[in-house]
Amino acid sequence: MMVRNRSVVRRILTVDLPVLLILCFTLSPYLWMALTSVTEKSKLFTEGPSLARATLENYSRLFSTVGFGRNLLDSFIVAGGTMVVGLALAVPAAYAFSRFRFRGRRLLMLQFLLINMFPLVLLILPLFILMRSLGLVDTYLALIIANSTVAIPFSVWMMTSYIDNIPRSLDEAAMTDGCTRFGALFRVVLPLCTPGIIATGVYIFITAWNEYLYALTLGGRSVKTITVAIQTLIGEYQIEWGLLTAGGIVGAMPATLLFLFVQKRLIAGMTQGAVKG
Amino acid sequence: MSALQAPPVPLSRRVLPYAMLSPAVLVTLAIVFLPMIQAVWMSLHDYVLFRPRVFDFVWFKNFQTALADPVFWISLRHTVIWIAITVPAQMLLGLATALLLNQEFPWRGLARALVIIPWALPSVVIALMWVWIYDSNYGVLNDLLLRMNLITASVPWLANPDTALYAIILTLTWQGFPFFAVMILAGLQGIPKSYYEAAAIDGASNFRQFWHITLPGLAGVLMTATLLRIIWVANSIDVIFVMTGGGPGYSTYTLPLYAFINARTGLNYGYGSALAVSFTLVLLGFVILYLRRAGRNIG
Numbered sequence: 001m002m003v004r005n006r007s008v009v010r011r012i013l014t015v016d017l018p019v020l021l022i023l024c025f026t027l028s029p030y031l032w033m034a035l036t037s038v039t040e041k042s043k044l045f046t047e048g049p050s051l052a053r054a055t056l057e058n059y060s061r062l063f064s065t066v067g068f069g070r071n072l073l074d075s076f077i078v079a080g081g082t083m084v085v086g087l088a089l090a091v092p093a094a095y096a097f098s099r100f101r102f103r104g105r106r107l108l109m110l111q112f113l114l115i116n117m118f119p120l121v122l123l124i125l126p127l128f129i130l131m132r133s134l135g136l137v138d139t140y141l142a143l144i145i146a147n148s149t150v151a152i153p154f155s156v157w158m159m160t161s162y163i164d165n166i167p168r169s170l171d172e173a174a175m176t177d178g179c180t181r182f183g184a185l186f187r188v189v190l191p192l193c194t195p196g197i198i199a200t201g202v203y204i205f206i207t208a209w210n211e212y213l214y215a216l217t218l219g220g221r222s223v224k225t226i227t228v229a230i231q232t233l234i235g236e237y238q239i240e241w242g243l244l245t246a247g248g249i250v251g252a253m254p255a256t257l258l259f260l261f262v263q264k265r266l267i268a269g270m271t272q273g274a275v276k277g
Numbered sequence: 278m279s280a281l282q283a284p285p286v287p288l289s290r291r292v293l294p295y296a297m298l299s300p301a302v303l304v305t306l307a308i309v310f311l312p313m314i315q316a317v318w319m320s321l322h323d324y325v326l327f328r329p330r331v332f333d334f335v336w337f338k339n340f341q342t343a344l345a346d347p348v349f350w351i352s353l354r355h356t357v358i359w360i361a362i363t364v365p366a367q368m369l370l371g372l373a374t375a376l377l378l379n380q381e382f383p384w385r386g387l388a389r390a391l392v393i394i395p396w397a398l399p400s401v402v403i404a405l406m407w408v409w410i411y412d413s414n415y416g417v418l419n420d421l422l423l424r425m426n427l428i429t430a431s432v433p434w435l436a437n438p439d440t441a442l443y444a445i446i447l448t449l450t451w452q453g454f455p456f457f458a459v460m461i462l463a464g465l466q467g468i469p470k471s472y473y474e475a476a477a478i479d480g481a482s483n484f485r486q487f488w489h490i491t492l493p494g495l496a497g498v499l500m501t502a503t504l505l506r507i508i509w510v511a512n513s514i515d516v517i518f519v520m521t522g523g524g525p526g527y528s529t530y531t532l533p534l535y536a537f538i539n540a541r542t543g544l545n546y547g548y549g550s551a552l553a554v555s556f557t558l559v560l561l562g563f564v565i566l567y568l569r570r571a572g573r574n575i576g
Contacts, residue, residue, distance in 0.1 A: 015380045019388050022374050026392055026455065032417060033406040045415060093301035100294035106575050108298060113571055115309050117564045119512045121533040121553040125540050126312035126319065149309050152301055181293070210399035212515045217541070227401040231519055234405060241409055248402040259397035263390060267459055 030252075037246035044242055058246035066243075068250060071229035074140075078215070078225055079208035081144040086151035086204045087197065094159030095185060099168065109160075112153040120213060123149060128217050138220030146214040151204040158203070162196030163189060199265040206255045226251045320554045324547035339551030349552065351527050352535040353559070355442060356511060359531055362443075363510050366450045368503060371457025376491075378458065379465045389462075393455045400452070404519035407448045411435050435521055438528035445517055445529055449510060457502055464498030465491070504567040511560055532556040 036044070038054040062068045096102075097109060127146055128137070136142040170192070171184040179187060190197075212227040219228055230247045237243050259266075320340070323333045343349045378389055395403070410418050413433035422428045434444040472490045481489070514534040517523065523530045523538055530538075533556050540549030 011380075011382060015377055015382050018373075019377050019382070022370075022377070023388060023391055025451070026395055029406045029410060029451070030394065030398070032410065033402075036409065048415070048420070089301040089304055092297040096294040096297040102291070102294045105294075106572065108302065109575050110568055110572055111302075112305070113568060114564070115305060117508050117560075117567065118309070118313065119533055119553060119557050119560065121512075121514070121536045122316050122550075122557050123309065123312055124537070125546055125550050125553060126315040127308075128540075129315070129319075129546065130312055145308055148304070152305055156301060206397060210397075210401075212399065212401050213518070213537070227399050230399075230401050230405060234408070234519070241412075241415070244405060245409065248405045252398045252402045255399065256394060256397050259393075260390060263393065267393075267463070 033245045033248050036241055037249050039242055041240070041242050058242045059250070061243060062246050062250060066229075066233065066247075068226070068229060068247065071224055071226045072250070074219075074223050075209055075226040077140050078143045078147065078223070079205045081140060082147040082151050082208040083201050083204045085144060085148050086155045087201050089148075089152055090155035090159050090200070091190075091197065093156050094163050095189065097156070097160045098163040099171070109157075112156045115149070115153040116157075124213060124217055127214075131218055137218060138222050140223055142218040143215060143223060143225070146218055147208040147211055150207060150211075154207075155200045155204055158200045159193070159196060162193045162200070165196075166192045195265055199262045202258050202262045203266055206259055209255050316550045317554055319546055320550035322547050324545075324550075326544035326546055335547075339548050340555065342548065343551055343555055348527055348530065348535060349532075349555075352530040352532045355529065356531040356533075356556075356559075358442065359446065359449075360507055360511055362446050363449045363453070364503060364506050366446070367453040367506060367510075368457050368499070370450065370454040371502075372461055372495075372499075374454065374458035375461035375465060378462055393459060395452050396455045398452075400513070400515040401519055403448065403452055404516045407444075407451075408435065408520055411444055436525055438525050441521055441525060441529050445520055448516060448520070449513070452516070453506060453510065456506065460498055460502040461495060464495045468494035501567070501570055504563055504570070507563050508560060508567065511556075511563075532559070 032049070035051065036049045037058050038051070038056065039049045040053060040055050040057070043050070043053075093112075097105065124146075127149075131137045131142045131145075136145075166189055171188050174184040174188045175181065210227065211225075212231070215225040215228045216231070219225060224232075230244075230251050233244055233247050321334060321336060323331055323335050323338075325331070374392060378385065378392070382388075410416055411434040413419065413431050413436065416431075416434075418434070419428070419431040423431070432440065434440050468490065472494075473486055476486050476490060511531075512533060514531065514537055517529055517531065517534055518537070521529045523534055532552065536549050536552035536556060539552060540546050543549070
């Protein structure tokens, strides 16, 4: 009994406490922002952020005077559109990479990896010129296209790793039983990798939701995503930290919740490639 | 003669993979590779957006201008400092976190889920909350340091040219270390337990086990994650752009940020593209290293 107690104390000192310290470091900026956002305006600069007499006034101002609802909708359309485009293109491509061996396969796979490595600045300048000449600046389509430059290559790789994990013997069995290849794809492979498709879709959604530089450059008055709106707030309401932090919380909420929802599967898919390396 | 060959693959089966790939490949050609060629093309021209008629081919004049431009060298220096501090800091913190999260303790699942939160936040929000933390009048960092008597007067962290870059580096470290932790954690789980058992029987200390089993076992993951991170950290300009916009003065300019600001506010797309192309060339070595590692795993 003594020995066991001592080992528990030791564990708390060498594991639990350091973990707690690291979690403090990761979470405290976020919690501090949340705390600031519910502090009354008059109290913020005299007593500092506190939970006493917490108020949601900043949040209601965000929607009534600043018009955050509209920005949330814009972000939602852009992120949702990117998700649809990304998945529609990536799933067939990933199936081909996973189930066929053909000439140029390696080169094409590396091509998709290479795109992810290109600096965003190199792309953002010509994309702006391109969208301007097509008259697409300040439209949803421009932002969906721009976000797809990131979403397509990433989801091709992620989906390939998910489909690789479904044993080939399953679709081969379906095909010997008289299914066509597409029948096997739709009845066997796709249903089995639904969790992977959801995780990939959520990942695309999160990155498109969080994206800022494309939204700033290619957006405008009629399409203004939440990230750009938050940045504009910083400029307009310089010292109104209550309002600003409320904006930050609202802007981060959808992505954070979605992420916590799929994180296990997402991380499994993302780390797989790296661990093999 | 055909008896010796494998049965011919039907044409439909040979064409099918290309047909399934073509939408994704064609779209990426149109929205990634074409614009990229255009960027290189623009970098060889005089092209300022408020003089749209002028598009003169000037060979490498923009690149020569860059080499003679002091801001180019300042930005390049910051890029090097930026990567050289941020990536190792993220890696060490990530390694420590992963080793801890690999131990047995009751709330391990919860801790693992919470530690990755910074990674899911929009960079604009990250920039916003750290600007608030660093605020020189009401910021919590100054408040804490004053209370602990570590400083005697508030420090304007982001407005002081000597501290601004390092303040942003701390923010980036905070944002990026969970990625390392998650990757390394996955790597740790790939090291067979029997190695440690054998070493323990031979009387190896914890430190020796770490040095001779854990680190070699993680080498591959560490290498891949570090290369990926170097590329991403070098590329990430949104946090700096929102936190300081490159200021005060040029003290937080990095090369891609300089290219972006040049095109965005100066509307000088020719010179901006030249800066972006130069930055890409600087980064290319790391990209090739990473692609070679990743290429080996394609079965």
